[in-house]
Structure formats: structure tokens, C-alpha cells
Amino acid sequence: xxxxxxxxxxxxxxxxxxxxxxxxxxxxxxxxxxxxxxxxxxxxxxxxxxxxxxxxxxxxxxxxxxxxxxxxxxxxxxxxxxxxxxxxxxxxxxxxxxxxxxxxxxxxxxxxx
Numbered sequence: 001x002x003x004x005x006x007x008x009x010x011x012x013x014x015x016x017x018x019x020x021x022x023x024x025x026x027x028x029x030x031x032x033x034x035x036x037x038x039x040x041x042x043x044x045x046x047x048x049x050x051x052x053x054x055x056x057x058x059x060x061x062x063x064x065x066x067x068x069x070x071x072x073x074x075x076x077x078x079x080x081x082x083x084x085x086x087x088x089x090x091x092x093x094x095x096x097x098x099x100x101x102x103x104x105x106x107x108x109x110x111x112x113x
Contacts, residue, residue: 006025010107027039
């Protein structure tokens with residue numbers, strides 16, 4: 001399969017006040033005609049710290065576990081928090097440092113609250 005993917009992430013405390021990040025994977029399979037687009041909820045990931053570095057490290061660890069190549073990463077969708085979208089130390093910046101083709105798109109639903 002010749003696929004490219006994007007991730008959608010957000011985090012929220014559970015009932016015990018433990019931060020959990022949900023991980024959604026969007027895949028574009030360009031080997032099929034017509035091109036196929038799918039989204040998959042993968043899991044909740046525990047996070048002990050909501051800094052950009054910690055969130056990034058948790059994501060990178062999970063990408064290695066599920067064996068996805070970071071060079072096939074094309075998109076990032078997060079909330080508008082500086083730890084996620086930050087241009088200097090946020091998750092967005094850390095991914096762009098590794099793969100400049102991983103474009104960031106802010107999650108529009110958060111703007112509706």
C-alpha cells in the first residue's frame with residue numbers, strides 16, 4: 001500500500017483527572033483508483049505532562065509502535081493551544097522540523113465553543 005497519513009489529536013482529563021490524548025489517524029491510499037480516504041480512531045494515550053515536548057514524545061513513541069514512517073506524514077490537526085500549535089516549541093513545530101510536508105491545520109470545532 002502506498003499511503004500518506006495525517007493525525008488529529010486532542011487531550012482531555014478523564015474522570016480521575018488523568019490527562020488522556022485521543023489519537024485519530026487519517027489515511028489517503030493513493031494506490032487505489034479512485035483514491036481512498038479513511039479515518040481511524042486508534043486509542044487514548046496517557047500523558048503526564050501537556051507541554052509541547054511531552055505530547056510530541058508520546059506521539060512519536062506511538063508512531064514507532066504502530067510502525068508508521070514519519071516521512072509519509074502529511075497533516076496535523078490540533079486544538080489552538082500554544083503547546084499544540086506553537087510555532088517555536090509546540091507539537092506543530094517539532095513535527096515540521098522533522099518533516100516539512102506535515103502541514104498544520106487548526107481544529108475549527110474548537111473555535112465554535
